[in-house]
Amino acid sequence: MxxxxxxxxxxxxxxxxxxxxxxxxxxxxxYGTNVVGGVTPGKGGQDVEGIPVFDSWAQAMTDAQPNTxxxxxxxxxxxxxxxxxxxxxxxxxxxxxxxxPAHDELRVYNTLKRDHPGTRLxxxxxxxxxxxxxxxxxxxxxxFFKEGNVGVVSRSGTLTYQIGNEIARAGFGCSTIVGIGGDxxxxxxxxxxLELFAADxxxxxxxxxxxxxxxxxxxxxxxxxxxxxxxxxxxxxxxxAPAGKQMGHAGAIVSGSAGTxxxxxxxxxxxxxxxGRTPTEAAEIAVEVLGGASVSAP
Amino acid sequence: xxxxxxxxxxxxxxHGLRVSSGKAVTTVDGAVEAAGEVxxxxxxxxxxxxxxxxxxxxxxxxxxxxxxxxxxxxxxGMDIHGHTVRTLWIEHASDIATEYYASVLLDRSAxxxxxxxxxxxxxxxxxxxxxxxxxxxxxxxxxxxxxSHEEAAGIATEGGADADVVEGVADALVAxxxxxxxxxATLAEINPLIVTPEREVKALDAKVSLDGNAxxxxxxxxxxxxxxxxxxxxRRAKEEGVQYVKLDxxxxxxxxxxxxxxxxxxxxxxxxxxxxxxxxxxGGSDAEKIKQAVELILANxxxxxxxxxxxxxxxxxxxxxxxxxxxxxxxxxGGKSIPxxxxxxxxxxxxxRRLLQEAALPNVHAAETMNExxxxxxxxxxxxxxxxxx
Numbered sequence: 001m002x003x004x005x006x007x008x009x010x011x012x013x014x015x016x017x018x019x020x021x022x023x024x025x026x027x028x029x030x031y032g033t034n035v036v037g038g039v040t041p042g043k044g045g046q047d048v049e050g051i052p053v054f055d056s057w058a059q060a061m062t063d064a065q066p067n068t069x070x071x072x073x074x075x076x077x078x079x080x081x082x083x084x085x086x087x088x089x090x091x092x093x094x095x096x097x098x099x100x101p102a103h104d105e106l107r108v109y110n111t112l113k114r115d116h117p118g119t120r121l122x123x124x125x126x127x128x129x130x131x132x133x134x135x136x137x138x139x140x141x142x143x144f145f146k147e148g149n150v151g152v153v154s155r156s157g158t159l160t161y162q163i164g165n166e167i168a169r170a171g172f173g174c175s176t177i178v179g180i181g182g183d184x185x186x187x188x189x190x191x192x193x194l195e196l197f198a199a200d201x202x203x204x205x206x207x208x209x210x211x212x213x214x215x216x217x218x219x220x221x222x223x224x225x226x227x228x229x230x231x232x233x234x235x236x237x238x239x240x241a242p243a244g245k246q247m248g249h250a251g252a253i254v255s256g257s258a259g260t261x262x263x264x265x266x267x268x269x270x271x272x273x274x275x276g277r278t279p280t281e282a283a284e285i286a287v288e289v290l291g292g293a294s295v296s297a298p
Numbered sequence: 299x300x301x302x303x304x305x306x307x308x309x310x311x312x313h314g315l316r317v318s319s320g321k322a323v324t325t326v327d328g329a330v331e332a333a334g335e336v337x338x339x340x341x342x343x344x345x346x347x348x349x350x351x352x353x354x355x356x357x358x359x360x361x362x363x364x365x366x367x368x369x370x371x372x373x374x375g376m377d378i379h380g381h382t383v384r385t386l387w388i389e390h391a392s393d394i395a396t397e398y399y400a401s402v403l404l405d406r407s408a409x410x411x412x413x414x415x416x417x418x419x420x421x422x423x424x425x426x427x428x429x430x431x432x433x434x435x436x437x438x439x440x441x442x443x444x445x446s447h448e449e450a451a452g453i454a455t456e457g458g459a460d461a462d463v464v465e466g467v468a469d470a471l472v473a474x475x476x477x478x479x480x481x482x483a484t485l486a487e488i489n490p491l492i493v494t495p496e497r498e499v500k501a502l503d504a505k506v507s508l509d510g511n512a513x514x515x516x517x518x519x520x521x522x523x524x525x526x527x528x529x530x531x532x533r534r535a536k537e538e539g540v541q542y543v544k545l546d547x548x549x550x551x552x553x554x555x556x557x558x559x560x561x562x563x564x565x566x567x568x569x570x571x572x573x574x575x576x577x578x579x580x581g582g583s584d585a586e587k588i589k590q591a592v593e594l595i596l597a598n599x600x601x602x603x604x605x606x607x608x609x610x611x612x613x614x615x616x617x618x619x620x621x622x623x624x625x626x627x628x629x630x631x632g633g634k635s636i637p638x639x640x641x642x643x644x645x646x647x648x649x650x651r652r653l654l655q656e657a658a659l660p661n662v663h664a665a666e667t668m669n670e671x672x673x674x675x676x677x678x679x680x681x682x683x684x685x686x687x688x
Contacts, residue, residue, distance in 0.1 A: 101512035102511065103482050103512060109409050110409065110440070111442060127611070139611065141612075156558065158553070159557035160557075162561070162643075184406050219407065237558075237560040238561075239567065240545075240566075241576075248541045251406070261564075277568065278568065279668065
């Protein structure tokens with residue numbers, strides 16, 4: 001197994017005709033992802049290297065039956081594209097777009113919940129999802145990862161590569177790598193993805209990479225204590241970030257005394273999650289736990 | 299994007315919230331003139347993006363022209379917790395019977411707008427939340443429905459507002475919600491929301507944060523950024539489209555990806571160093587953008603050493619190397635004899651390292667890992683020498 005994307009993925013891409021959209025779509029197809037179409041209003045009937053382009057998500061659904069949508073359109077069109085894909089019945093929407101207004105994200109989150117509870121949104125402002133050896137949807141550089149038993153969930157793209165690569169160098173692979181994105185209102189939070197990893201047979205250890213801002217890590221800590229029996233190793237970025245300053249990600253901001261890295265690390269440690277002080281240390285802890293598991297196995 | 303009090307009040311007025319008449323000024327003479335226009339007594343208020351200005355002496359009541367002159371002279375140029383006062387808000391003084399608190403914000407945890415109301419206004423609301431949470435009403439709004447007047451009146455009643463002003467408070471809450479919604483704010487706060495002896499409900503202060511990602515919908519709000527009080531380097535970075543935050547240390551940092559850069563700051567601090575900035579060169583940076591970023595980092599005179607921490611995904615190691623080489627060629631980055639430590643991993647890392655080695659830039663050192671890079675740059679900033687020239 002693995003979670004969210006695999007051999008059964010049928011991907012369609014909003015913004016496939018754009019420069020970045022086409023580049024990454026073709027990259028994903030080269031990896032083996034089944035790309036069944038693209039959506040660009042006004043460009044229906046064209047194709048991108050053989051991938052048919054449709055005018056709307058409804059049309060894409062009728063003709064190509066995608067079960068996964070990737071959103072690559074500019075911020076001002078992204079919210080409507082996500083909702084249109086959901087209305088057409090797409091089960092998983094992965095939004096790469098960065099810079100979507102927070103109020104749009106709020107509207108999307110609450111509309112999905114009310115009108116399209118069958119659709120799961122990952123992102124926006126995320127690098128996508130990779131299940132090594134099976135499918136890659138997004139911009140994660142797949143060459144650094146191989147198939148294995150570590151599930152990774154992260155608010156940051158490059159930090160995921162940093163930690164995942166160190167685990168790979170130690171000889172371990174990943175079941176799935178999920179980037180949930182750095183925005184204030186992500187479609188899915190740590191808890192949503194932890195739930196999937198906890199139920200996934202392939203995943204034996206989970207790496208959670210968080211950062212300052214909001215309380216998703218604290219909520220994850222509570223969830224892990226109550227519902228996750230698999231080992232979880234965490235890393236939190238932003239200990240030196242000053243309050244009130246947005247650190248790159250729209251959601252990475254300490255507001256007053258809320259959302260500090262120290263409070264997040266403490267919440268996780270108090271519930272038995274080991275937290276690495278550096279990305280390297282987090283990877284080392286993961287490798288240590290995995291090594292221990294294989295030694296004690298019969 | 300945080301707004302100054304007077305800018306927030308302009309937005310309030312736009313959506314029907316009652317505020318006192320006033321005027322923003324930048325000179326003592328301007329203050330005197332404004333006071334004459336709004337009518338005595340007036341309040342002279344420092345406009346800074348930081349709390350605690352009252353205690354710092356930045357808010358003063360003036361009964362006549364000479365008092366306005368004295369207070370304006372004292373407050374203009376005053377340093378309030380690191381923020382220089384360049385603008386004053388001269389407002390007609392209000393008579394206050396009662397002070398309440400009201401705010402609307404984006405609750406990231408609940409993923410809903412949160413309306414908060416308390417009859418304990420005029421004090422630090424975090425303290426009220428801590429010491430007497432029952433006095434702070436927290437009410438989540440369905441963002442697809444909005445806040446109705448009836449709902450708002452319920453919040454006011456539940457919070458213990460005086461019965462004769464429940465309607466007035468409800469009007470204020472609905473208007474505040476409209477400010478939050480229509481202006482794409484992440485926070486709209488009034489503390490205090492006052493009731494006058496005439497039982498009028500008014501916003502005496504305003505704290506508004508706007509979502510920078512939504513500014514394209516609000517061209518009229520673009521100019522509200524407090525550019526005068528903004529750090530000049532941060533302003534330049536914004537104009538160049540670079541994610542840059544100035545910090546207090548002496549080690550310049552460049553990385554790709556917000557998470558990795560935040561992590562790099564932490565690892566440098568753990569190694570005993572002090573970062574001079576956060577700089578995310580972003581995904582897919584080309585040589586030109588890297589060069590620009592180097593210029594920005596070196597424009598901060600405090601920088602004694604620079605760390606490049608790159609894990610290439612979309613960003614290619616060879617482009618980063620070319621950018622650094624171009625920075626040395628074009629702007630003489632090496633001329634300032636500031637040492638660089640470069641850690642390149644990921645896409646095209648081998649090519650990038652080869653380019654740097656061939657260029658043999660003076661005082662550029664290669665590091666194998668992030669932790670090693672941090673230790674090297676901390677030693678170099680302290681004036682120690684390290685091995686391994688790139």
